[in-house]
Amino acid sequence: MAKRGRLEIIRDILDIIRENHNSIKPTPLLRQSNISSSRFKEYFNDLQERNFIKKVNNKNGRFILLTEKGFKFLEKYKTIVNFIDEFEL
């Protein structure tokens, strides 16, 4: 299996959240992301800073949700990748 690029990993993380009805706990997200916990932390912080995901606390614990920008990224992911590929950026 080829090594995933940065954008692909971001897509996968966001996709996992979406596939779980836009609500998932951090531990299963880390497990399903298939990256080391240190790298997961980096990506997680980056995604939070860039407002792609948000943390919500309720009585069942802490959950991760996609923001509007997160959904937008998933929607535009193919366009971004095609653009990078087309112009060899």
Added chain:
Amino acid sequence: MPMYHLTGKAVGGFKGNIGMLTSLGFGTEILYSFIIIICSLMIYFGTKELYELSSHKGIKYFRQSFLFFALAYFFRSSIKFGLVYFNVAEIFDIPRRIFLMGVGQITLFTFMYFSSMAIFYLLYSVMWKKWNGNSKKIYLFHLLAFVIAISSLLFRNPLVYLGMNFFLLLLVIITFYISRKQSKQKKTKQNLHIIYVLLFSFWILNIIDILIPNFFQIFQLFIYLASSGIFLAMLYKVLKKVGSN
């Protein structure tokens, strides 16, 4: 040949007469610059969302390249047109000859600096991964562009400009092709390569056109049309990929 004759191609063409601004030559230049500026800005703003979502460095440098193209052509014609059309020389009581010379020098410097940077950014957008994303090279490019711009003001020999710019063009094309050959990517995009090489080539033709006005006088319209065509082709490719929104 005195520098201000070389630099202020359109300014020299005015012969001190504002009425000449409406001549076909200057009108064509303004229209040409307008097309390049519009195409470049449409590419810059059209890719804004992709960059904001991805934070991809390649997209960032690609966008900056077209922003610098827009700035270069803005300074090439629009500033000159504005200053002369609104008769700034008389408003500030500056002798006309000195004013035209100054405008010529400023527009030449800014055009050379911004257009060189545009080419360097375009090159960097394709090469940044192979150069390990070392953003310090950008400072080197700024320095190089500054040296090119200053040299075009200091040296008064057209052959020096020609030599310098052809050397730069060769350097850019060789770097680009060596990198492509080394690339593991088997599937090459011939059309895109042709557009990039043409863009680099027409950058040189535009520089020669502005520095040595008589050199390409016969082919000037051809240069304008071909350069506009390249930018329109690039815009079409970008909008097609980004989606027309």
